[in-house]
Amino acid sequence: MKAAYYEGNKRFSIGESKVIPPGPGQARMEVAYAGVCGTDVHVFLGHMDHRLTPPQVVGHEAVGTIAEVGQGVTDLKPGDRVVLRPTDACGTCPSCKRGHINICPKLNFIGITSAGAFQGSWTVPAHLLHKLPDDVNMVHAALIEPLAVATHDVRYGQVTAGDFCVILGAGPIGMLEALVCREKGATVVVSEVNASRVKLARELGFDVVNPSETDLVKYVFDQTGGAGADVVFEVTGTQAGADMMTKLPRTGGRIVIVAIFADPMMVDLRAILWREYTVIGARNYVKEDYDEAIRLVVEGNLPLEKLVSDIRPVSRIQETFEEIVGGKADFMKVLIDSSAD
Numbered sequence: 001m002k003a004a005y006y007e008g009n010k011r012f013s014i015g016e017s018k019v020i021p022p023g024p025g026q027a028r029m030e031v032a033y034a035g036v037c038g039t040d041v042h043v044f045l046g047h048m049d050h051r052l053t054p055p056q057v058v059g060h061e062a063v064g065t066i067a068e069v070g071q072g073v074t075d076l077k078p079g080d081r082v083v084l085r086p087t088d089a090c091g092t093c094p095s096c097k098r099g100h101i102n103i104c105p106k107l108n109f110i111g112i113t114s115a116g117a118f119q120g121s122w123t124v125p126a127h128l129l130h131k132l133p134d135d136v137n138m139v140h141a142a143l144i145e146p147l148a149v150a151t152h153d154v155r156y157g158q159v160t161a162g163d164f165c166v167i168l169g170a171g172p173i174g175m176l177e178a179l180v181c182r183e184k185g186a187t188v189v190v191s192e193v194n195a196s197r198v199k200l201a202r203e204l205g206f207d208v209v210n211p212s213e214t215d216l217v218k219y220v221f222d223q224t225g226g227a228g229a230d231v232v233f234e235v236t237g238t239q240a241g242a243d244m245m246t247k248l249p250r251t252g253g254r255i256v257i258v259a260i261f262a263d264p265m266m267v268d269l270r271a272i273l274w275r276e277y278t279v280i281g282a283r284n285y286v287k288e289d290y291d292e293a294i295r296l297v298v299e300g301n302l303p304l305e306k307l308v309s310d311i312r313p314v315s316r317i318q319e320t321f322e323e324i325v326g327g328k329a330d331f332m333k334v335l336i337d338s339s340a341d
């Protein structure tokens, strides 16, 4: 089984996946698929070198099968299908004690601060594994981690049936939020400028507005009888998105900040005051968000395969990252098939 080692300086090398016997409280899984996340692209570009120890395997959106379990692990057995929740919180800091285990300042983000999933064999803390049904669609299940980001964001946005939601930015997370909002019975408008993402969102049946061609503010207020949106999700991470997010909500509406902004942005605080908006930051996920994402995957109503642009072996990881960074391909989500070579 192969492994892709991040060497630094935009380079992966391909080597053997080390089969590490699980210690107490650990389990070793054979990875089926691991999704390439925006975070992995940041790793590739060197933005996270301070948190890594190259040569290191990265990747955290993994689904696979249990190969062996360590001492004390009683709820999992070889052959079980599992998905990893890659955020290991300390459990003792003030954030954790208040239940914010998703944003523990000492968070071990597995796949960044420790070895990741772009390899065939992966030994991980067993308490972070969620068991899946034997007949689960493993390609769909490979999207559980980003889907759990979406279920977390939608839960924080308190979206309920009949709500009018606007998603600013239709990358993988925005698209998954749109699907989860629709599943909740909300009306969804997706705002996106990239032509291939506009096309995909339309294929998924969404009402899509390109704000560089259409007046999005007028559109949303027209669609809501002059009221505005109940919930706006900011997933662009741009100044244009930060400008737009305060123009769309109804009086007393909610804005959920999902994108990781690289720099401080200008935000219209007067609009937030004047119309009494609630602004909510939403990062990562907790166990219940995973449970909800798993429920949605098992239920099988979401067209998740449409978000998978390609499935490639570990040996093609270098070219895959180069294509993503170079913008050569219109990728939504690429899965690495960790068992393919």
Ligand SMILES: [Zn+2]
Residues within 6 Å of the ligand: 037, 038, 039, 060, 061, 145, 146
């Ligand atoms: Zn991710």
Ligand SMILES: [Zn+2]
Residues within 6 Å of the ligand: 089, 090, 091, 092, 093, 094, 095, 096, 097, 104, 105, 106, 107
């Ligand atoms: Zn903590």
